[in-house]
Amino acid sequence: MSLEFKHIPVMSEDIDKILTPYKSGVYIDCTFGGGSITREILSKKNTKVISIDRDNFVETFSKEISKEYNNRFEFIIDRFSNLENILKERNLQKVPVAIIFDLGLSSFQIDNPERGFSYRQDGLLKMTMGKNNVTAFDIVNKLDLKDLRNIFNLFGEDKDSGLIAKLIVQKRQDKEINSTKELAEIILRAKRYKNSKYNKVDSCAKIFQAIRMIVNQELTELYEGLISAINNLSIDGKIVVITFHSLEDKIVKKVFDFFSNKKKGTSRYLPQNNENENFNILEIKDRKPTIASEKEIKNNNRARSAKLRCATKVQDHSFEFKRSYLNLEKYFQLEEVMHA
Numbered sequence: 001m002s003l004e005f006k007h008i009p010v011m012s013e014d015i016d017k018i019l020t021p022y023k024s025g026v027y028i029d030c031t032f033g034g035g036s037i038t039r040e041i042l043s044k045k046n047t048k049v050i051s052i053d054r055d056n057f058v059e060t061f062s063k064e065i066s067k068e069y070n071n072r073f074e075f076i077i078d079r080f081s082n083l084e085n086i087l088k089e090r091n092l093q094k095v096p097v098a099i100i101f102d103l104g105l106s107s108f109q110i111d112n113p114e115r116g117f118s119y120r121q122d123g124l125l126k127m128t129m130g131k132n133n134v135t136a137f138d139i140v141n142k143l144d145l146k147d148l149r150n151i152f153n154l155f156g157e158d159k160d161s162g163l164i165a166k167l168i169v170q171k172r173q174d175k176e177i178n179s180t181k182e183l184a185e186i187i188l189r190a191k192r193y194k195n196s197k198y199n200k201v202d203s204c205a206k207i208f209q210a211i212r213m214i215v216n217q218e219l220t221e222l223y224e225g226l227i228s229a230i231n232n233l234s235i236d237g238k239i240v241v242i243t244f245h246s247l248e249d250k251i252v253k254k255v256f257d258f259f260s261n262k263k264k265g266t267s268r269y270l271p272q273n274n275e276n277e278n279f280n281i282l283e284i285k286d287r288k289p290t291i292a293s294e295k296e297i298k299n300n301n302r303a304r305s306a307k308l309r310c311a312t313k314v315q316d317h318s319f320e321f322k323r324s325y326l327n328l329e330k331y332f333q334l335e336e337v338m339h340a
């Protein structure tokens with residue numbers, strides 16, 4: 001296993017500021033990656049960290065940390081949508097003092113051509129983070145024109161979604177589309193046809209990210225992880241989320257708004273029959289997300305699209321939150337289209 005790639009964490013100083021002063025207790029790092037957030041927490045006395053990642057590859061990094069912090073650290077290969085069960089099995093419900101999500105991919109994943117995430121290098125169409133049922137190959141070769149167009153339009157926000165979907169369907173009538181290079185060529189062909197001044201990087205990045213989100217059901221994962229985190233934090237516990245896509249940020253904002261009673265009486269997604277419930281479950285200091293400093297963006301281009309939101313749990317609740325309250329069903333349903 002190669003460790004030649006290095007992951008530079010995004011907004012780690014901002015996370016540190018939120019968690020300082022570090023309380024003693026259990027922290028959950030839902031997106032272990034290269035382990036820098038886990039390490040930072042473990043460097044503080046009387047902390048324990050349970051770290052989750054769906055990618056087998058990062059287990060290597062967890063072993064290094066285990067050697068140093070043997071009895072204060074546990075690493076679990078799983079999806080964070082399973083957080084509720086992970087905590088239940090360990091009798092840790094309502095125990096964590098902080099739960100952290102640093103979403104997206106690590107450089108170990110993006111920079112490895114064998115994983116098929118990047119249009120910059122040729123590789124098989126995979127894009128699986130780990131614990132997947134489908135690959136990018138399945139999405140590109142099996143979905144019908146309408147679903148492909150909707151994915152590119154809603155997740156990629158690409159105005160040429162229809163043409164890209166059409167060219168994919170045309171191409172695969174001759175032969176299956178197997179590689180990232182073939183897919184990138186089709187996207188660029190559509191762009192050249194529509195507008196000679198297209199931006200190669202943006203065009204491919206958006207479509208690749210859209211497919212990746214469907215392969216890994218990233219919005220569904222986030223939604224389920226967030227709700228479990230809110231249900232299972234201790235009182236005064238903190239939830240911190242860094243997102244890299246506008247739809248992810250929208251989910252975090254809507255869920256935080258709901259649980260902090262910010263839209264009571266005005267929101268269409270608030271359940272009417274629960275008007276008298278107390279929704280002040282979370283306290284939000286700032287409803288605007290924190291973004292990376294110019295200096296950080298200069299040193300780490302990944303930081304340019306990062307948005308950080310955090311909340312503190314102030315009380316428990318007993319109502320059942322329904323996904324449909326978010327008014328984002330069309331996105332969730334598209335993520336389910338290959339997984340049904």
Ligand SMILES: C[S@@+](CC[C@H](N)C(=O)[O-])C[C@H]1O[C@@H](n2cnc3c(N)ncnc32)[C@H](O)[C@@H]1O
Nearest residue numbers: 009031033034035036037053054079080102221
């Ligand atoms: C941006 S990296 C995290 C980097 C990490 N904070 C660090 O400092 O090195 C995101 C990681 O989260 C993992 N991940 C993404 N979605 C996940 C999910 N639904 N469940 C578990 N792990 C997930 C990815 O495999 C990746 O390793």
